[in-house]
Amino acid sequence: MLDREREWKLLSEFVADPSPQMRLAIVSGRRRSGKSYLLEALAEEAGGLYVTAVQEEGRIPALHRFTGSVAQAAGVPSSTLRLDDWEDALTTALDVTARQGSPLLVIDELPYLLQHSPEIPGLLQLLYDRSQSGGAPGGRVILCGSALSVMNDLLSGTKPLRGRAVIDLRMLPFDARTARTHWQIDDPQAALLVDSCLGGAPGYRPLAPGDSPQNNSEFDSWLVETLLNPGRALYSRVESEFLLREDPRITHRALYYDILTAVAGGATTPAKVGGLLQRDRAGIVPPLTVLESTGYVRRDDDLLKPRNPAYRVADPVIRFNQLVTMPAVDLVEHDRAARVWSDARPTFTSKILGPHFEDMAREWTRMHAGTEAGLDLGTTGGTEVPDREARTRHEVDVVALAPGERPQSSGSRIALLGEAKATVMPRGMRDVGRLEHIRDLLDGLGHPASGATLALYSLHGFHQDVIRAAAKRRDLLLVDLHAIYGDSQVLGGQ
Incomplete structure (x- = not known):
């Protein structure tokens, strides 16, 4: 399993929680982000029950598919368990997993079920509340889905499961x-x-x-x-x-x-x-x-x-x-x-x-500039800086605030200004001059920036003049594609 250590640890601790009451977790993420792979592995590791819904399946076939999986987990023929009510199906699933010694139930692609059975979150709320006083089986329930708006809505406003999930995990794609x-x-x-x-x-x-x-x-x-x-x-x-x-x-x-x-x-x-x-x-x-x-x-x-x-x-x-x-x-x-x-x-x-490439430059600044360039930075993003004298606006690809500064606050200190270009031309001192001009404009607008590092991110390298300048200036940082991918060191900034 690649780069899912944090998610695995979080969910493993959730399953291992010794509390006898029911606990709920929500896992969401765009399709093909690896959610099902992770949850199937978790259920196998814990000996729990993993059930996935099928798109455009009706209510009764979905119930029978669900109860068939429960029967299989109980070690009996699927034909012996036919329930036509979701409350009975969910209660039975929790009972079976508890008796098997691993009270974990994973329901994958929940939004498919909600299309024909919108009562499921309310029934889970009922079982959850009953379990708090011992009136219903406990266990661990993980609800997963790819329809992000549907999954996010589960815990919003006055929805039944609001305030009941101890984990709301969003599975993100891999970084570059x-x-x-x-x-x-x-x-x-x-x-x-x-x-x-x-x-x-x-x-x-x-x-x-x-x-x-x-x-x-x-x-x-x-x-x-x-x-x-x-x-x-x-x-x-x-x-x-x-x-x-x-x-x-x-x-x-x-x-x-x-x-x-x-x-x-x-x-x-x-x-x-x-x-x-x-x-x-x-x-x-x-x-x-x-x-x-x-x-x-x-x-x-x-x-x-x-x-x-x-x-x-x-x-x-x-x-x-x-x-x-x-x-x-x-x-x-x-x-x-x-x-x-x-x-x-x-x-x-x-x-x-x-x-x-601009997104990757911001992500490198956010995730790696501290360890790989020795910079102490706060929130990272982009901005537009007005230039009244030139009657224009300068778009700044990468901006990082000083640590502790709040975004969109007057007088926030600037720690880094950067320009990211994927053009075939190497970057040079002209690009540095543009950033120096923007740094002066920000100072004039009330954002202290005189000590800000100037960063050039280039897909096709740098002219010799700017490489020589970076060797002498602590406020100039050169980051090429090899550095963004961690294959080489950044230039300058020392």
Whole structure:
């Protein structure tokens, strides 16, 4: 099991809790994030009962499937146990697991059951409350699902399970370094290209044909045979549709696809999305909120200014589909994928690779700058800095506050300013000059920044002039792709 030590420890301690009363845990995460793999292994290790629901199955077949699994765990023929009521089914499952000596019940893909049996959370609340006084079996119950909005709603507001779950665990995709290890890619540039298309969802690796690409040329042919191949499981159009079907609220998929395309293309506000789609802003906000709750769109708040959020497509597969596959889907599905990919390279570089590299720069700053560059940083994000004299705004890719400073607070101290570029040009002293100018602007706006480190993140290295400068300046840090992946040390900052 790769990079799930924290999740495994948390759930193992949950199962081992000696309390005789029932305990509840919620596990959620986008499809192919490894939830089922983890929970099946946990149930096997603990000797518990793992049951998964089936999409578009009716209430009675689902009950019979559930009780059949309970019967199997009890060591009796499945035909001997036929219950047509979820309260009886859940109570029996908890009784059986308790008698087996491992009172663990895992219900995977719970949202499928809730489509026809919305009473299940209320019944679990009833059993939970009864167990607190010994009136119902105890045990450990883990509820899992891929529909994030449904799983998040379980513990919200006045919902039955609110205040009763001791764990609410969100399974995230692998970070870039772990994903590279998972895909077994030596070359960091090839690893970046795969990550920018698929992200860190571990479930994609078994679906990809053959060996992982190890260089740029191998990546081109690999991509044509995977994300742009309608016969493959990783065909981006099918995978995107599959992901969007996870949320029951996404019914008019054409509108959601249009919104995703607009956001992926650079429309970062509801007003800009509405302008592109010729719809009022008020009509865009509800579906945009749904996409945010599903995890397919994220809202990035400006680190320094309130009420200045920017929306981004969070899921790399969907972003690739909206920008590369869908505009030329007819050609893709008529065996012209190689031409489509050749034509789409500029879009891929500017709209996919560039933003993804910026995300990786922020993540490196957040997770590794302390240990690998000796920096003491607080919250990390991005911002826009107004330049009144030049009548423009400067977008800053990476900003880190000083430790203890609160985001969007007046006078917050700046610890780092960074620029991340995935262009083919090496970065030089001109980029440093731009960051120095922004540092002066922030000082003038009341954000003390004179001591801030200036960081350049480059996909294609640095000119000699800036390398020489970094060797002499403590406030200048150079981070290339090898450093982001942990293969080499950063330059400067000493």
